[in-house]
Amino acid sequence: MYAATVGARRYVFADLKTLLARATPPRSGDALAGLIADSGEERIAAQFALADLPLTTFLNETVVPYEQDEVTRLIIDSHDARAFAPVAHLTVGGLRDYLLADTADAPVLTALAPGLTPEMAAAVAKISRLQDLMVMAAKCSVVTSFRNTIGLPGRLSVRLQPNHPTDDARGIAASILDGLLLGAGDAVIGINPATDSPERTHALLSMLDGIRARLDIPTQTCVLAHVTTTLDLIGQGSPVDLTFQSIAGTQAANKSFGIDLALLTEAHEATLSLRRGTIGDNVIYFETGQGSALSANAHHGVDQQTLEARAYAVARKFRPLLVNSVVGFIGPEYLYDGKQITRAGLEDHFCGKLLGLPMGVDVCYTNHAEADQDDADALLTLLTAAGVNFVMGVPGADDVMLGYQSTSFHDALAMRDLLHRKPAPEFESWLSRQGLMDKADRIRPGVLPPHFKALLPAGRA
Amino acid sequence: MSKDDGVPAAPDVDLWTELRRLTAARIGLERSGASLATAPLLAFQLAHAQARDAVHAELDAPRLAAEFAVHGVPVLTVESAAGDKKTYLMRPDLGRALTGAGAAVLAPHAGAYDVVFVVSDGLSARAVEVHAAPVLTEALALLRAEALRIAPVVIVKHGRVAIGDAVATMLGAQCAVMLIGERPGLSAPDSMGVYLTFGPNAQTSDAERNCISNIRPAGIGYADAAFKLAHLLKAMRKRGVSGIRLKDDSERLRIGGG
Numbered sequence: 034m035y036a037a038t039v040g041a042r043r044y045v046f047a048d049l050k051t052l053l054a055r056a057t058p059p060r061s062g063d064a065l066a067g068l069i070a071d072s073g074e075e076r077i078a079a080q081f082a083l084a085d086l087p088l089t090t091f092l093n094e095t096v097v098p099y100e101q102d103e104v105t106r107l108i109i110d111s112h113d114a115r116a117f118a119p120v121a122h123l124t125v126g127g128l129r130d131y132l133l134a135d136t137a138d139a140p141v142l143t144a145l146a147p148g149l150t151p152e153m154a155a156a157v158a159k160i161s162r163l164q165d166l167m168v169m170a171a172k173c174s175v176v177t178s179f180r181n182t183i184g185l186p187g188r189l190s191v192r193l194q195p196n197h198p199t200d201d202a203r204g205i206a207a208s209i210l211d212g213l214l215l216g217a218g219d220a221v222i223g224i225n226p227a228t229d230s231p232e233r234t235h236a237l238l239s240m241l242d243g244i245r246a247r248l249d250i251p252t253q254t255c256v257l258a259h260v261t262t263t264l265d266l267i268g269q270g271s272p273v274d275l276t277f278q279s280i281a282g283t284q285a286a287n288k289s290f291g292i293d294l295a296l297l298t299e300a301h302e303a304t305l306s307l308r309r310g311t312i313g314d315n316v317i318y319f320e321t322g323q324g325s326a327l328s329a330n331a332h333h334g335v336d337q338q339t340l341e342a343r344a345y346a347v348a349r350k351f352r353p354l355l356v357n358s359v360v361g362f363i364g365p366e367y368l369y370d371g372k373q374i375t376r377a378g379l380e381d382h383f384c385g386k387l388l389g390l391p392m393g394v395d396v397c398y399t400n401h402a403e404a405d406q407d408d409a410d411a412l413l414t415l416l417t418a419a420g421v422n423f424v425m426g427v428p429g430a431d432d433v434m435l436g437y438q439s440t441s442f443h444d445a446l447a448m449r450d451l452l453h454r455k456p457a458p459e460f461e462s463w464l465s466r467q468g469l470m471d472k473a474d475r476i477r478p479g480v481l482p483p484h485f486k487a488l489l490p491a492g493r494a
Numbered sequence: 495m496s497k498d499d500g501v502p503a504a505p506d507v508d509l510w511t512e513l514r515r516l517t518a519a520r521i522g523l524e525r526s527g528a529s530l531a532t533a534p535l536l537a538f539q540l541a542h543a544q545a546r547d548a549v550h551a552e553l554d555a556p557r558l559a560a561e562f563a564v565h566g567v568p569v570l571t572v573e574s575a576a577g578d579k580k581t582y583l584m585r586p587d588l589g590r591a592l593t594g595a596g597a598a599v600l601a602p603h604a605g606a607y608d609v610v611f612v613v614s615d616g617l618s619a620r621a622v623e624v625h626a627a628p629v630l631t632e633a634l635a636l637l638r639a640e641a642l643r644i645a646p647v648v649i650v651k652h653g654r655v656a657i658g659d660a661v662a663t664m665l666g667a668q669c670a671v672m673l674i675g676e677r678p679g680l681s682a683p684d685s686m687g688v689y690l691t692f693g694p695n696a697q698t699s700d701a702e703r704n705c706i707s708n709i710r711p712a713g714i715g716y717a718d719a720a721f722k723l724a725h726l727l728k729a730m731r732k733r734g735v736s737g738i739r740l741k742d743d744s745e746r747l748r749i750g751g752g
Binding site: 061065195196197198199201203204205206207208210211227228229230231259261262288289290291328329364365366369399400401405406427428429430431432433434435436437438441443446447449450475476477480481489490 | 506509513514516517518519520521522523525527528529530534538539541542545546548549583584585586587617676677678679680681682685699700701706707708712713714737738741
């Protein structure tokens with residue numbers, strides 16, 4: 034039991050998960066689950082109690098029972114006590130101060146990551162303002178590689194997302210052409226297929242690999258099919274650079290996605306065995322998002338931000354190239370408006386980075402959420418300032434297959450110009466060789482470079 | 495203008511006009527510097543305003559019921575527990591639940607059926623108003639040889655996918671086929687999805703469903719959607735499973751089998 038007193042009133046919180054939920058800044062998903070504080074005062078009282086909580090509490094009290102949940106077992110069994118030692122004597126509030134101090138630089142934070150549990154990271158986020166989340170995340174450095182290097186200081190990479198409602202190869206190629214000309218694709222060229230059929234996935238994988246090889250692009254490609262589909266295709270010799278999967282923070286939520294840790298381990302090993310990376314062996318692309326566990330009725334009474342952080346424990350077991358919080362995709366039942374989406378995006382980026390993950394964020398919203406392009410602009414700018422590894426690049430910010438708004442090639446260019454971020458170095462050199470940069474080293478395509486005619490439909494090439 | 499203005503260079507304007515025929519994606523947009531020029535910016539804002547309006551439109555259930563009635567199966571109309579659009583958007587739990595009144599409408603029709611077709615507005619009433627009847631008509635034609643015991647078609651206002659499980663359980667149907675309006679995109683405010691579930695019940699998870707998404711003339715057409723629907727339904731009845739354990743291999747069949 035945990036408690037805090039404000040004036041004459043004593044607030045009591047039955048257990049750790051209740052304390053965490055009551056301390057969480059407001060969002061519709063936690064209200065839907067019946068977990069939020071009853072008043073503003075109760076929320077801040079919970080934040081006081083949380084700030085005073087010794088970090089060791091998280092090693093002794095779990096929010097989802099150890100016996101019932103393999104994600105909890107992963108968190109507890111893989112905890113690195115030696116890495117934890119420098120902060121073992123601290124409270125949650127003390128950890129926040131530790132992370133903000135000038136002494137907590139990138140090497141210190143990298144060494145600390147295996148000593149922190151997702152729940153510790155989530156707790157710090159709950160008592161932090163947006164600015165704190167940005168400052169702390171910006172100090173973390175998480176660099177990964179496959180055919181290029183993602184996450185270096187001063188860099189901002191972009192996933193080129195050329196989705197098409199019927200997976201039409203020529204329509205997809207047209208979007209890829211547009212994106213490459215505008216400097217997108219260094220994180221990955223990744224398609225969400227319209228259907229999860231193995232034949233279609235194989236055809237798309239072959240097409241993407243053909244384009245990458247013909248234009249000699251230093252990047253990786255991915256078709257975001259279910260892990261079981263990709264695993265089968267690896268066995269049949271399809272050109273798989275990265276294996277994709279959506280993951281969540283409880284065993285039951287992962288079951289609703291049709292996965293468990295054993296399946297992910299099998300897929301990770303199978304993808305590694307292909308040895309397709311030229312400069313690195315980070316071969317996994319994960320996507321996450323607050324609210325997925327509640328959506329699957331698998332939340333165990335835990336707030337959605339804490340569960341999102343637990344998904345990062347799953348992610349870090351597999352040394353992914355990319356982890357993407359698709360923050361506004363789930364809809365207003367979980368994140369109601371631009372304000373809630375903004376906070377969640379910065380929380381996820383911070384927690385992921387602190388836990389040692391190469392975080393990107395799909396800054397996005399659906400048409401049934403109370404959000405618009407102004408909200409997306411604000412979050413994208415905050416994340417870029419906070420050092421996000423990658424964001425999405427969707428033609429005109431309008432995903433015509435998934436039916437939501439993400440960030441555009443132009444948005445990414447605006448961030449690169451405004452906040453002086455460069456693409457991944459290998460990709461930047463390639464862009465320069467294609468003649469796509471101007472004299473001031475900005476990405477400003479002129480006439481179509483001859484090589485790119487390979488992407489045009491037959492008859493134009 | 496010179497190329498430093500960011501506008502697509504003159505020789506390429508025709509190229510982008512041609513490429514835009516291959517995709518509804520917003521490609522080759524006019525720029526100024528790295529930013530969108532005024533015309534594409536306002537075109538986007540208009541599309542967003544229209545999609546927002548579509549989300550909040552209400553379903554014309556009586557008209558839809560009249561269209562389904564031609565198939566000779568009874569058509570029942572119920573509402574989810576959400577009651578209204580705003581509650582529907584904020585409370586997915588209520589959109590998955592039948593009301594007592596809804597259960598009372600279904601109860602007299604309980605029996606032993608092979609399949610129930612459920613139609614719900616979801617996030618786009620217009621999607622099912624336009625696409626549900628044609629897809630259902632073509633699918634029923636393809637399934638005629640199966641001599642299925644088909645339950646009454648159930649129209650659910652303000653329903654989520656999982657309310658199909660509750661409907662199938664109430665009626666005693668072995669398979670649920672839910673036709674539902676998908677969240678509107680800027681270029682597709684009227685896209686329909688179909689979710690197929692074998693043995694639906696209160697514990698059914700999303701991994702146990704097969705989905706055909708993006709059904710609309712510019713996406714997956716009616717004939718293709720009906721073919722996939724009929725194929726998946728036959729396959730799940732034969733194998734007694736649905737979801738990720740039942741891969742959609744209808745394309746291979748179509749290519750191989752003509």
